Amino acid sequence: MIVDDTSIQELRGRLGGRVFLPGDEGYDDGRKVFNAMIDRRPALIVRCKGVADVIAAVDFAREASLLVSVRGGGHNVAGHAVCDGGAVIDLSAMKSVRVDPRSRTARAEGGSTWGDFDHATQAFGLATTGGIVPSTGIAGLTLGGGIGYLNRKYGLACDNLLSADVVTADGEFLTASATENEDLFWGLRGGGGNLGVVTSFEYEVHDVGPVLGGELVYPLDQAEEVLRFYRGWSSEAPDEVRADATLLSGPEGPCLAIIVCYCGVVAEGEKVLQPLRQFGSPMMDAIAPVPYATVQNLLTEVFQPGLRHYWKSGFVREFSDEAIGAIVDSFATAVPPPFAAVAIEHLGGAISRVGEGDTAFSHRQATHSLLVLRVWQDPAESAENMAWGRACYDAAEPFLDNGVYVNYLGDEGEARVRAAYGASYERLVEVKTRYDPTNLFRVNQNVTPV
Ligand SMILES: Cc1cc2nc3c(=O)[nH]c(=O)nc-3n(C[C@H](O)[C@H](O)[C@H](O)COP(=O)(O)OP(=O)(O)OC[C@H]3O[C@@H](n4cnc5c(N)ncnc54)[C@H](O)[C@@H]3O)c2cc1C
Structure with missing residues (x-):
């Protein structure tokens, strides 16, 4: 799919962040991920500054029928943050973390890393289960479950998730929690990046340390x-x-x-x-x-x-x-x-x-x-x-x-994807079909909608 100049100009007009095209300064850095085995060349990288940019990027990619990948921390070993020839919706500039010590909660944007999160929460002596290498993204890790040094005391990262803000495939902005869009909330806690772009995660945090x-x-x-x-x-x-x-x-x-x-x-x-x-x-x-x-x-x-x-x-x-x-x-x-x-x-x-x-x-x-x-x-x-x-x-x-x-999991085939989702697979298919029926978000350990 070739994206024409006019539509790129229109996209730029909708964004607070930036678009990187092949040849632009910053494009090559933007397509690098943690695992150097991955060398993919997207048609464009949309570095989002906030929810409005994510909505614009999702709308643009869907309307142009582009393949889409979503980048949180870029740590995924299979390189699912980037894609060949499609649009990367890049959240790496969305890193704010707001801690509320009174309610013992922390809300972090979808491009934050565990280093960003621990830095903000430990200022209050607080933490939640998170990755054991600070450069790992909170997004991919939490959406897949999330194990870490605190997991036996406080459960997985996803067990500490109280709510998530999500931009779905049709560009709609939803909040998922135990009382709102409950099926989406269920699927976000272990279903990987299948269901939409999570723009922020709200976690329960606990007294931790020394x-x-x-x-x-x-x-x-x-x-x-x-x-x-x-x-x-x-x-x-x-x-x-x-x-x-x-x-x-x-x-x-x-x-x-x-x-x-x-x-x-x-x-x-x-x-x-x-x-x-x-x-x-x-x-x-x-x-x-x-x-x-x-x-x-x-x-x-x-x-x-x-x-x-x-x-x-x-x-x-x-x-x-x-x-x-x-x-x-x-x-x-x-x-x-x-x-x-x-x-x-x-x-x-x-x-x-x-x-x-x-x-x-x-x-x-x-x-x-x-x-x-x-x-x-x-x-x-x-x-x-x-x-x-x-x-x-x-x-x-x-x-x-x-x-x-x-x-x-690397790119290890369909049987291993099913093994990863285990008993949740069939229900994930239902939730995927509801929120992403055309499989816009498929550069991941993919659950195929009906
Ligand atoms: C050095 C290293 C240490 C690790 N340590 C741990 C650990 O301690 N515990 C643990 O559980 N795992 C760990 N992992 C694995 C880690 O959980 C995965 O690599 C995870 O995918 C990283 O998330 P990310 O946001 O950095 O990845 P990305 O590569 O950015 O994304 C991974 C997947 O999530 C999707 N995604 C990313 N951001 C979003 C978003 N905002 N909304 C929707 N979908 C999104 C992507 O599309 C992709 O499919 C580690 C990995 C590495 C390389």
């Missing part, structure tokens, strides 16, 4: 033994603690790291973490009382933008000795140079106490998620690195269930 956080690091040859202990300890742990066990090849060589965040009373946390800290012989114990922001920044250095990523993930079904052995073996027999990891993330707690059908997120009973990730710089190494990631995932697969977390 936390007891940091990492324990073990040599790789202790990994199996420590993981067997971690399995029992993490299943009994109170809601205040999330502890992720990660096999990783970092700059100092391969190791097992357990990153911990205890968000309750620090003195209690010391007692809770004691058995874990006393087990085995860690090379490093860097757990201490720290501001919440310190834990949220532990991985910032590793996850710089502009690197190539391959991810493959599933929920752990069987955390047996055999599973641990297979996962550690496959990692240890071919440890690649930095950075590669198999992360076992700690779920359960408050996540599991929300009813299965209450939100579109449908993996409430998973206790751990497993994510294989490989990060590199040189495009010449892509095939080899992706093969490593696939082999590592294949070794773990017999111990995973049929589901997958939608926010960790």
Whole structure:
């Protein structure tokens, strides 16, 4: 589809923000996303300044029959923030966060990152469950569910969502909450970017910090033994603690790291973490009382933008000795140079106490998620690195269930999309058909309308 100059001029006249066309200064920066494997060339990028611009952009794209992608934080590993030949509705300039400490709520625009959100809320000692790397967008993360260090105490990011402002495919502005457009509100909490452009998210926020956080690091040859202990300890742990066990090849060589965040009373946390800290012989114990922001920044250095990523993930079904052995073996027999990891993330707690059908997120009973990730710089190494990631995932697969977390999914085909939405898929089709019958919003883990 070629967009003519007159209609671009008309669009510019409706916008407070900017339009970038191929060749414009800013166009190439605007089409870059977090994962450098993605190299897409949209026909135009509409950098919105507010709701009025989002409405104008949606109307324009629909009337011109353009493919549409929506950009929040641009972190999606499959690159769904950008598209080839279509319109990117770019919210990256919409980042305001307003905290109301009295009502313990925070409203953040759809282009905010978790860094923006934590900065604003922590000024009041408040936080909600959010991504563990500050540059991740609140939008994509919340719409897919949203796991983070606080998830066992306060549930998923989407469980803390009180309302959302949405521009739907027909350019209408709606608010979705427990009392307004309830079906839309249900679908926004786990259904990904299928239902419209969310211009702002209103969250419940909680007293958080200082936390007891940091990492324990073990040599790789202790990994199996420590993981067997971690399995029992993490299943009994109170809601205040999330502890992720990660096999990783970092700059100092391969190791097992357990990153911990205890968000309750620090003195209690010391007692809770004691058995874990006393087990085995860690090379490093860097757990201490720290501001919440310190834990949220532990991985910032590793996850710089502009690197190539391959991810493959599933929920752990069987955390047996055999599973641990297979996962550690496959990692240890071919440890690649930095950075590669198999992360076992700690779920359960408050996540599991929300009813299965209450939100579109449908993996409430998973206790751990497993994510294989490989990060590199040189495009010449892509095939080899992706093969490593696939082999590592294949070794773990017999111990995973049929589901997958939608926010960790690459472009892996229809069956995996259905696996991501699980039991919510059919109802999501109904809601999608109501709010986006022509599938305008399809550059995502797509639910096809009837
Ligand atoms: C380094 C890194 C760390 C991560 N850590 C975590 C983590 O701790 N917890 C976790 O749960 N996930 C995590 N993720 C996964 C993350 O949730 C997804 O990548 C998510 O898609 C990011 O959202 P975004 O807004 O940055 O993405 P984008 O790429 O901008 O968008 C992702 C999807 O959401 C849609 N979308 C974006 N904005 C909007 C909007 N305003 N309205 C409607 N649809 C929209 C897009 O169209 C696209 O389909 C991480 C990812 C990375 C790369």
